[in-house]
Amino acid sequence: MPAATIARVSANDTKMIVGSCRPESVRPLVIQGAVDHWPASTKWSFEYFRTHHYDDFGRLQLDFHGNVQKLTKLGTFIDNLDDPLSELPGFWLDKSGKPLKGELEFDPDQIWSFHVGLLDQHPEMLQDIQPFPAGIPNLLVQMPQSTQDLIRSIVGSSIFSIYISRKGTVTPFHIDHSSTHGCLVQFAGRKQVYLAPKEPQADPGKPDFDPMSEEYAGDQLQSAILQPGEMLLIPPDWWHWTKALDHSITLSHNYFSEFNLPRFLAHLIANARELPDNDTLKSKIEQCLEELQ
Numbered sequence: 114m115p116a117a118t119i120a121r122v123s124a125n126d127t128k129m130i131v132g133s134c135r136p137e138s139v140r141p142l143v144i145q146g147a148v149d150h151w152p153a154s155t156k157w158s159f160e161y162f163r164t165h166h167y168d169d170f171g172r173l174q175l176d177f178h179g180n181v182q183k184l185t186k187l188g189t190f191i192d193n194l195d196d197p198l199s200e201l202p203g204f205w206l207d208k209s210g211k212p213l214k215g216e217l218e219f220d221p222d223q224i225w226s227f228h229v230g231l232l233d234q235h236p237e238m239l240q241d242i243q244p245f246p247a248g249i250p251n252l253l254v255q256m257p258q259s260t261q262d263l264i265r266s267i268v269g270s271s272i273f274s275i276y277i278s279r280k281g282t283v284t285p286f287h288i289d290h291s292s293t294h295g296c297l298v299q300f301a302g303r304k305q306v307y308l309a310p311k312e313p314q315a316d317p318g319k320p321d322f323d324p325m326s327e328e329y330a331g332d333q334l335q336s337a338i339l340q341p342g343e344m345l346l347i348p349p350d351w352w353h354w355t356k357a358l359d360h361s362i363t364l365s366h367n368y369f370s371e372f373n374l375p376r377f378l379a380h381l382i383a384n385a386r387e388l389p390d391n392d393t394l395k396s397k398i399e400q401c402l403e404e405l406q
């Protein structure tokens with residue numbers, strides 16, 4: 114019995130979408146036609162980012178954990194997508210952002226994505242991805258911007274990120290932070306995904322990986338190839354693995370709903386307890402309280 118194929122549904126099929134988020138019938142889904150109304154659907158492309166954000170600095174991570182990175186410009190990265198990495202102009206950095214010392218050895222199969230805080234540096238770009246599709250139970254995007262910003266500073270992760278990746282880039286199996294729902298929207302290129310409710314022992318990137326294995330009977334492993342315009346919903350705490358089959362642009366979004374709220378709040382409160390007593394955070398809390406009145 115092979116890995117199952119993730120079901121595809123239309124964005125109008127609210128019943129199916131909400132059902133896939135309920136704990137008793139939880140499963141991943143690929144949604145079609147969800148983001149046709151976003152300006153980003155027609156705007157965001159390699160050529161658009163190259164033309165409008167050429168000089169934005171970002172870091173190319175050579176592994177998922179960012180132990181080795183290259184600081185370069187978005188335009189330079191896009192210009193060099195088809196060239197060997199060793200020829201990419203930029204500066205090698207370690208995880209803390211300090212220059213890497215010594216001879217660098219890297220495995221070209223290990224390349225991870227290019228990170229540029231596009232939505233942090235250019236908050237106006239959030240207009241390109243609004244409104245979030247109706248019918249997807251996403252409570253986070255219904256909150257005022259100040260509350261979204263506060264949650265972001267507490268969980269320490271962006272709510273929206275853009276991943277610009279070379280063909281072949283692999284994101285190894287992981288679960289997303291704070292038991293959030295994950296959502297990937299594909300803008301350019303195809304992306305292969307594998308999802309599993311429990312941590313899989315196999316690595317789909319290895320030549321001996323066998324998706325037909327008995328181990329994956331039932332729904333233990335599910336896969337899809339995302340096409341531009343499609344949105345993948347990843348249930349909270351599901352393991353996921355991705356591979357860019359072409360040069361790829363993906364938006365990643367993490368949120369909470371009525372279905373994972375207790376688990377999400379537990380993470381949020383635990384994170385908040387760890388934060389230093391800080392005045393910026395306090396003033397953000399005051400601002401949120403004012404706006405929520």
Ligand SMILES: O=C(O)CCC(=O)C(=O)O
Pocket residue numbers: 274276284289295297353355356363365366
């Ligand atoms: O787009 C990808 O390759 C994976 C992104 C992802 O899993 C994440 O943002 O958590």
Ligand SMILES: [Fe+2]
Pocket residue numbers: 287288289295353
């Ligand atoms: Fe993820």
